[in-house]
Amino acid sequence: MSWFVLVIAGVLEAVWAVALGRSEGFTKLVPSLVFGAGLIGSMAGLAWAMRDLPTGTAYAVWVGIGASLTVIWGMLTGAEPVSVIRLVLVAGIVGCVIGLKVTA
Known part of the structure; x- marks a missing residue:
């Protein structure tokens, strides 16, 4: 489950990163609200998962997923x-994220 x-x-994480870019410095309401909700949900999920998973592995997987999806x-x-x-x-x-999962 973790x-x-x-x-x-x-x-x-990818959701809040994209929303942050679209918020134009928090001057647009809807993207700013999506950013806040995505950030809270992302951090809460990371914190919950880290109760069972090693910090380094959990963080690397979280960042890898978020970064990959944001670029994609x-x-x-x-835009890119x-x-x-x-x-x-x-x-x-x-591949590195999958490797961390397989070796965990």
């Missing part, structure tokens, strides 16, 4: 360039 919660927390979202929406090397690098992050 791993499932950690994955959800990682997804919420940027590519899908056209898409290239083979960028896709390979994101796949590397995902």
Whole structure:
């Protein structure tokens, strides 16, 4: 269950990161509210998962999921360039996250 919660927390990290960018310095209400809710949910999930998982592993997985999804979202929406090397690098992050899970 801790791993499932950690994955959800990682997804919420991507949500709050995207919302933060769209909030334009907290001048837009809806993205600012999404940021706050995503941040609280993400941190709460990370904290809950860390009750059972090692801190370093949980944090690395959380960051890896959030970073990967944020970059992928940027590519899908056209906000970031898409290239083979960028896709390979994101796949590397995902691979490392899976490796941490497998070896835990």
